[in-house]
Amino acid sequence: DDVVSIIYTSGTSSKPKGVMLTHKSIISNILGANELVKEIDVKDHKFLSIIPLSHAYEHTAGFFLPILIGAEIYFNENRDQIVNDLLTVKPTLMTAVPRLYEVLHKKINNQLSGQSDFTQKLFAKTIELGTKKFKNIDLNFLEVFQDFLLDKLVRKKIQKKFGGNLKAFISGGAALNEQVGLFFQSLGINILQGYGQTECSPLISCNPINNIKINSVGPVIRGIEVKLSKENEILVRGNSLMKGYWKDKKNTNNAIINGWLHTGDLGSIDKDGYLKISGRINEMIVNSGGENIAPVPIESLLMSYDEIEQALVYGHNRPFLICILIPNEKLLASNLGR
Numbered sequence: 323d324d325v326v327s328i329i330y331t332s333g334t335s336s337k338p339k340g341v342m343l344t345h346k347s348i349i350s351n352i353l354g355a356n357e358l359v360k361e362i363d364v365k366d367h368k369f370l371s372i373i374p375l376s377h378a379y380e381h382t383a384g385f386f387l388p389i390l391i392g393a394e395i396y397f398n399e400n401r402d403q404i405v406n407d408l409l410t411v412k413p414t415l416m417t418a419v420p421r422l423y424e425v426l427h428k429k430i431n432n433q434l435s436g437q438s439d440f441t442q443k444l445f446a447k448t449i450e451l452g453t454k455k456f457k458n459i460d461l462n463f464l465e466v467f468q469d470f471l472l473d474k475l476v477r478k479k480i481q482k483k484f485g486g487n488l489k490a491f492i493s494g495g496a497a498l499n500e501q502v503g504l505f506f507q508s509l510g511i512n513i514l515q516g517y518g519q520t521e522c523s524p525l526i527s528c529n530p531i532n533n534i535k536i537n538s539v540g541p542v543i544r545g546i547e548v549k550l551s552k553e554n555e556i557l558v559r560g561n562s563l564m565k566g567y568w569k570d571k572k573n574t575n576n577a578i579i580n581g582w583l584h585t586g587d588l589g590s591i592d593k594d595g596y597l598k599i600s601g602r603i604n605e606m607i608v609n610s611g612g613e614n615i616a617p618v619p620i621e622s623l624l625m626s627y628d629e630i631e632q633a634l635v636y637g638h639n640r641p642f643l644i645c646i647l648i649p650n651e652k653l654l655a656s657n658l659g660r
Contacts, residue, residue, distance in 0.1 A: 324345060382523060
């Protein structure tokens, strides 16, 4: 029960708070995470670490967990060298935030735009058939043959660019765009989307490698209980919970009520026990008509387009929504050059 680490929240919506994590909370969390890793058929794991260790997500999933299972950890020194590091390290697992996958997705598509029409058609067919397979849609005889060839001609080449040994990317820290997730899954690269909060050491749930639902954050890990409040707020209980906020009893009492951590996230649980996040309580837009609108799904949809780099939706107390868009400058420049 002794405090082993204090990690401060980012303070994006209020003053930063020092989350007190204990030996028990961290050990409980990595033991739960290890149940997921056991399902991945690899004897000697290699992790490529790109997120700062001051982040609770990397602290546990990219540092303590690899130590627990006796894996090798390689630390990226320069974000611009990630692609080279993947080729050099040949990792089996890598944790990252969705932004990296969005950047990689756009980078691959941008490079593809300079290829021949035949190459682009091959790639498009690979995505089409790969998506069908992932969604368990039956392929006809011709499609099965085409998919077999595309496995050799396209997927293997893409997988080699990620080192050739990658079993899964693990995505956390924010919502993963569903189209980006499907893109990588169709290329034979697994993305296991998870969910957590620093206050829970931080992992709460994650998709298992053998049953991925790309639009969810998976079932809760071992040692964690989750339920929904009347307002559909996600409440969490278990040994992974923090001891409280450092010298901040008021916020501690507001966050943990009767042993349940009030996450501030809105969600739902499907028939298979998979958790789905729909937004934040304090991010909900209430327009002048009294309608509640979650901006994140709209922003994610907009950012799925190659032309859009960032998006911000707003419309509180207004009869309409507005959006600020930041375009993809490289794509704009290349199109203007034509």
